[in-house]
Amino acid sequence: MSDTEQVALSRNPDERQVARLDRDGRKPICPDCGSYVGHTKSGGKTLPDTDAEAFGWSCRDCSLTFPSHCHGPDAPGFNSSMAGLKIEFRDGETRWVPVPTRYVGGESA
Numbered sequence: 001m002s003d004t005e006q007v008a009l010s011r012n013p014d015e016r017q018v019a020r021l022d023r024d025g026r027k028p029i030c031p032d033c034g035s036y037v038g039h040t041k042s043g044g045k046t047l048p049d050t051d052a053e054a055f056g057w058s059c060r061d062c063s064l065t066f067p068s069h070c071h072g073p074d075a076p077g078f079n080s081s082m083a084g085l086k087i088e089f090r091d092g093e094t095r096w097v098p099v100p101t102r103y104v105g106g107e108s109a
């Protein structure tokens, strides 16, 4: 949240943002540049404002992270080393994304 003047769609290109992945059919693509990002799916994706690293995709050219999503703090569907963390995306929506449990206290270990 910025309290400086609002400038639409103006941002530092080095600023990491969290966005939703686009899809071309079944292929995951970057919504900003249209690059195929399927080859980048892995853990350790950088998130802004937290040390946690998400599981998901990224676009290096756009400094965008596209976390996979999960359905709550227990990250159902992921293995027991993953937990859900609420992350605010650039569209203003807050969604659960899977991160290693060590970033959320690890109480489910």
Ligand SMILES: [Zn+2]
Pocket: 030, 031, 032, 033, 034, 035, 059, 060, 061, 062, 064
């Ligand atoms: Zn991109």
